[in-house]
Amino acid sequence: MSVPTSNCPLRVAVMSFAHTHAQSYVQLLRATPDVEVLTSDPGPHPDGELRGAAFAAQLGVDYVDSYDELLAWRPDAVIVTSENARHRELVELAAAAGADILCEKPLATSAEDGRAIRDAVAAAGVRLMVAFPVRFASTFATLKATYDAGQLGQLVAVRGSNNGKLPRERSWFTDPALSGGGALVDHVVHIADLLDALMGAKPVSVTAVANSTLHADRARAETAGLVTITYDNGVIAAIDCSWSRPDTAPTWGGVRIVVAGTAGTAEVDFFGPRVTGLVAATGAPVELPYGPDFDEEMLRTFLRAVRAGEQPQPDVAVGLRTLGIVLAAQESARTGRTVTVGS
């Protein structure tokens, strides 16, 4: 991966391997010239999960045992890939160490933690970016250019779906104490971020329904959710965030939006393109998705901003707005009421 270089290499620290995206980020960083990478993932870790020094060894990346040692290395930037509920403590540590931060989504699991993150970053004078890779897809740039050129007219309604398998690689995804909930907290934010980036409107009210019919044996929170959102520009959006992709599916799932305006409609299936076929012996489907890795463009944007001393997008305000939608959706699913989005 190429990023504008300067005389001294950029020091990037990765805090925690809890989120599976840590692997993708480490691999991309290691392929980036003039970037030094150091990682830490202190235990204890769940049984049966490759974490800590052993995971670092597998990735072939330098590792230290504690966050104190990691931050004593004086990183320019920190990537937080912990469990969702631990974002706050790690962001506070990284901010206090003066590092710019790329925080895995969602920003936090409570409004209180979200505000604490905003305040910690502001007090330290560092910049935080939330890891929403889908907005870095070239197909999103095409959609945005089409909208900005007026070819969709005034936006009216959006349908979005972010369906995947129930996450199994890491047990914390299905532990509400660490993940902040179920499918609502995991999959609403990507499409909420896309709409934030597309139209810059403010969410007003949220209604959600949910159940835990799928994966009932594993479910400690909702595994299926449907959310409607009204925005202050009149647009109505609906998001299906369900973990409805069967475990046996040939690919993980996807993100798709259909945008309707007064002048027409546009549909983007972000992970859609694929070669398809059949296995002769079993008749099983073959699906070979292709297309660019959106993480790469997202990381490039983050590192460029760190070097330039500029605020990258999506920033902490986007993180808070998308978190506000999630928290309202969770409250709506719990109470059966339509909920006004908190500020």
Next chain:
Amino acid sequence: MSHQPLRIGLIGAGGISLNHLPHLIALGAEVFVFSEQGAPELVAEFGGTAVDTLDELLDLVDVVDVVTPTFTHFDVVSKALAAGKDVISEKPLTRTPAEARELLARAAAAGRQLYPAHVVRWFPEYVQLKKAVDSGALGELAVLRFSRSGAFPTRTPWFADRSLSGGIIMDQMIHDLDIARWVAGDVVTVSAVSNRTGDVGAPIEAAHVLLTHASGAISHVAGLWGPEHIAFTTEYSVSGTGGTLEHSSAAQRNVLMDLAASTVGGEAVPDTDPAEDPYFLELRDFVRAFADGSTPRVSAADGAAAVAIAAAALESLETGQPVDLTAKGW
């Protein structure tokens, strides 16, 4: 005391009459048409006989097919039932749940059959879904999505008046509200959001409706009445513990042409295969039910239930809160 061939009275000569009259004739029926306007032109194109008054029509025919605007269904169907006719009514069965309940009572009292034309139950992709769910192939249903998009119906002004048509939810989305209930069972809570914009000459309306079924399954129904050029498309995606099924009408077109003179877009009804036209299959089932008492795949009670769900969605638009349908007595 039916005539041979059967005499059917078609009431109304608007948009959907084009999808009814040719099939009624194809079924071998003798068709008489009454409409406040357009009946002579309609029979000139497709056949049948135009008559001048509703009373004259009711005197001539054995059964009635009502394809008038929504807000007139209650009065017209009531007259037909009072005249002792079995009745097909275009969806929605009525504009309000109270009217629907009253029509059911009148049909029962008159001993007549009454069927609402929820034609999507005869579209083959929805038949496949229903069969798969009923076979148990999808296991316990968890989450369903339905979508229907087309051009805003501007050919006649009453569609744009929510008090007359019920807007997109009561007119267009009622198809998928009915399918959601057909597939996933009774509905207990309903919420809705909508957006109406554009100008008088080119209105746009969209809505999202969320349903919770008695089983615990959840459904999203999306509707778009968009700009006049857009193609009529439908989609669904259904997931259960046993698997998933999805369909996109745009993805499943089996004739694709790329012509200098495009004729795609702005259709009033979805693309159908004339060899198994859903409107024909639907009307054939209704006519058969009139003749032999067989049970078609949609009942008057189903039509009333769909009206109740749509009415609850409209109430949710007004109150800004989900509606408990079980507390309504609709």
